[in-house]
Amino acid sequence: MPTLPGDASRSSDIQSVDRKADATGALARLGIRFTAWAERWFPDAFIFVAIAVVIVALGALANGAPVSSVAKTFGDGFWSLIPFTMQMAFVTIGGYVVATSPPVQALIDRLARIPRTGRGAVGLVATATMLSSFLSWGLSLIFGGLLARALARRPELSMDYRAAGAAAYLGLGATWAMGLSSSAAQLQANPKSLPPNLLPITGVIPFSETIFLWQSLLVATILFVISVMIAYASAPTPVSAVTAQDLGVDVSAKQERLDPPAQPGEKLEHWPLLNILLVIIAGGWIWQEFARQSWIVAISNLNTYNLLFLTLGLLLHWRPKRFLIAVAKAVPATAGVLIQFPLYASISAILTGAKNASGQTLSEVISHAFVSFNTTGSFPLSMGGYSAVLGFFVPSGGGKWLLEAPYVMQAANELKVHLGWAVMIYNAAEALPNLINPFWMLPLLGILGLKARDIVGFSFLQLLVHLPVVLFLLWALAFTLTYHPPVMP
Template identity: 35%
Template sequence: MTILKSLTNFFDRMVRRFLPDAFLFAIILTLVVLLMGILFTDSTPVQMVEYWGSGFWDLLAFAMQMSMIVVTGYVLANTPIVKKGLVRISTLANTPGQAIMLVTFIAAIASLINYGFGLVVGALLAIQVAKRVNSLDYRLLVASAYSGFLVWHGGLSGSIPLLIATPDHFLEKTMGTIPITETLFSGFNLFIVAILVITLPLLNWMMLKSRGHLEMTPAKNWETDSFEDKEIDSVENLTPSDRLENSQIISLLISLLGLAFIVYYFINNDFGLNINIVNFIMLFLGILLHRTPRRFLASVNNAVKNVGGIIVQFPFYAGIMGMMVSSGLSESMSLWFVSISTEFTYPLFTFISAGIVNFFVPSGGGQWAVQGPIMIPAGIEIGVESAKTAMAVAWGDAWTNMIQPFWALPLLAIAGLKVRDIMGFCVIILLYSFFPIAIGLLFF
């Protein structure tokens, strides 16, 4: 416990002192990759600038998806029924230790179902628990919620295992189509997921205990909106537009249309979840449960204040990805790890290389497009099953998300914190999680 206390306090101090705002972090990372491309590839400075500018807008659709995750999650959280549900779940925790473990476990289970769902649920539950439990370090609580996101690529929304299970995927001629029974439901993946889901709550609890009597950081004064005082008592002087804005029938009709599509989608897609359908569900449930367009739009207006970081920063990460891919930097990193691998160590080195590449290309699908064509043929030549190689890339992608602000932005926007507030704790989670993932890839 003494060692954990020293490490936790050390990384927390270092991160809070030296880690800049997430936007400045993206700018610094941009300049670092620009310099690396000039020094370590044949690319000229002009070419690197071209790669950066050409890729700058490649994540616009994804940025919108992440913005909608924040907005729809916030809006849904402001509905009476969801607030009651969160309150009911939060009553399971009566002490700081119980709060940390509850939030970690629920966030991990939600992330196994869908990564976007996990980010929203973790943040909202952390906020609700923080309102009930006294003497709780809110920063560690939010970091615990984010730690549950670590397991997402081993769950039902894992982009790499789902892609290679789909006929006609871009590497089918090289590796064939691999069912999820050999990836998500393989022995090594189930081992990794089970160990992390069980031990992450304990790790975060131990970090809480190791911090002793340090001054606790209170939660943001996050109060859900109340519209009761805005209700109109008299309808005599309402204009037609006022009647529409306060019409429950309008909200009900459009909500029924949305819910009808949700049912249709699940029937025709074997109940599969993706980020778009999660956003769709939360959006139309928000409209329905707010009852009137006026209440819904008032909540939206408050929600959009939290998405500024996503809107501004995601294009910079798209530019970084453009430089990494077009200059050949990501390929060079991957090939170096291939060159030092044996049949036994290849899954481990694939995982480590994917973790490094993910720091610069923080997108599961985008990273697979970069590394898949390199790692799969090399693995086949060495004698490693393609399913394990693919999952090694997937876990590398998930692993360094713990210290990459890209995915933390939606959760932090909802929770009202900055990246430096949680990243010191996330370093400990990163260091610990290396071992169960490595064991699963090497020995199962």
């Protein structure tokens, strides 16, 4: 990455403080050096998905599929995931709009008055961001970042701003995929969102068989407790803490002020009644959705989920103009989703649609290999480890699921592994590389005014503990579940 003005002096200041770091500092600095290396040598995440397209296409050709078949499946698949792509973009937008509303900002300011120490402040950020991640990973990122900034405005805490930033990222690195915005669980619960070629393999898997399994809730609870403990214990003491002021970050509160309407037409942009009427109309539809079915089924529909957040954002921002400003600020964070998800859909189509002369797809070849190297007992460890490694190179829960699902779910069927638990194996393992991958950090880093290298040292500590704990739980709890064949809509 290019060197920005002031980076050299800032780096020198941080190093001088880090020399005084306590026992946890050595491991944190190792993580920071690793991230600095990754930022220099790793390209944008788009490059990884582009390479994946080429590799899968070459694999299909090597499997005997004709060039025309590979090209056709690529083009046919490219647009097959547009509804889900937009849905995931709106998860980000909805979370941002709610988190930046005046009432939520007031809540953040009240929470920021609670801690009495810097370590307590970091623990609070970790708690808040992981709890909010169960509702929405988009909300988690923005809420956690704004809370860290609010706490940094209390100099008497001597809070390490880097540790607080890492704590604000824990929702994405630990618990989001176990919650309501889990991309894989959402996909599997919504047959209209699934690519047609994947549905026969997996069937429809409701939330009751994925994120609301007691086994899933147990994993989420354990991860939550462990993560908060590590965040608190690894936060530097006041002697060695690097504050926002040390880093040269301006954390002063900046209220978005609306200029009074200059033209008659602009008065409508400031008219709360429009927001209220929209909330009433949207709320009527949402109420009907929850009244006609179980709330678990209702909330598992991404359209309902996203409209709920947007409606809440309309209400909390009160005026149309303020709501539109929040949406405009949220849209840049969706760029990676919008351009990469269609390519993921193409990869899934090539995997499952490009056939050789024997009628065999590349997905079937990989699934047979997966089965040959695994047993029912080893499948959770094998799939979990594989998903975690692949997740560093393909940092997208929903997109990566479309790559893996065709063959890992086919393997789960053949090995008689509970299909809902296979989804949760993916969810828990897929979140692990987020702890050291800067892709999904971007919206948070923009709020914090930091670089990935500033916070990854602390999140790397989390990864060292999470990895063995998660893999063990996925393996042990798999024995408590029984396989059921795919259920078609």
